Amino acid sequence: MKKAISFLIIALPCLLKASTPQATPGVSPDSSALVIDGIRFEAVAFRIDPETRTATAELTLTSLNDKPRELKVNVYGTQLVDNERNAHYFSTIAMGRVLMRFSDKQNYLHYFLQPDTAVKLTITAEDMPAAATAIQLVKIVFEDGSEEGRFLDAHLVAPNGAKD
DSSP states (O other): OHHHHHHHHHHHHHHHHHHSOOOOTTBOOOBSEEEETTEEEEEEEEEEETTTTEEEEEEEEEEOSSSOEEEEEEEEEEEEEETTOOEEOOSEEEETTEEEEGGGOOSEEEEEEOBTOOEEEEEEEOSOOTTOOSEEEEEEEEEOSSSTTOEEEEEEOOGGGOOO
16 A cells, blocks of 8 residues: 555656646647747738639748848648648748749748848648638748757747638
8 A cells, every 4th residue: 555655656746747738849839920949920811712712821930030040941841721620732832032833842942031021921722622711720840940950830820810
């Protein structure tokens, strides 16, 4: 009996910690604006055109660092998630004056962020299914600014919960 009580006293804090939901390292909580790795991500507008079946997500990214930095976005990890919880790859991604098409078959979009200068990021996905009426979430995968090869996720929802 003493051994069982001693075990519970020692094991209980570990068991409680294991049952508590933990944030996944490198993954953001869902928000319409957040700061990860010195970059402010902000959702501007999410919409799906019912006639063309094209989804568009507009965001701004701002480096909060005092020095310019390269941003390396993993374009195949970056996805739009519709109201049916289906993930869609991009058709085009435009950041500033850089434009990438899915057909370009490039893995990364490289962009040089200037301090305190917002840059527009527009992600489009064509041929959306008829059941998709809104974009629920945008997932952006990018390389950690301090650890090469480590990638972080930013999960953004529509601004103010609105889904155009």
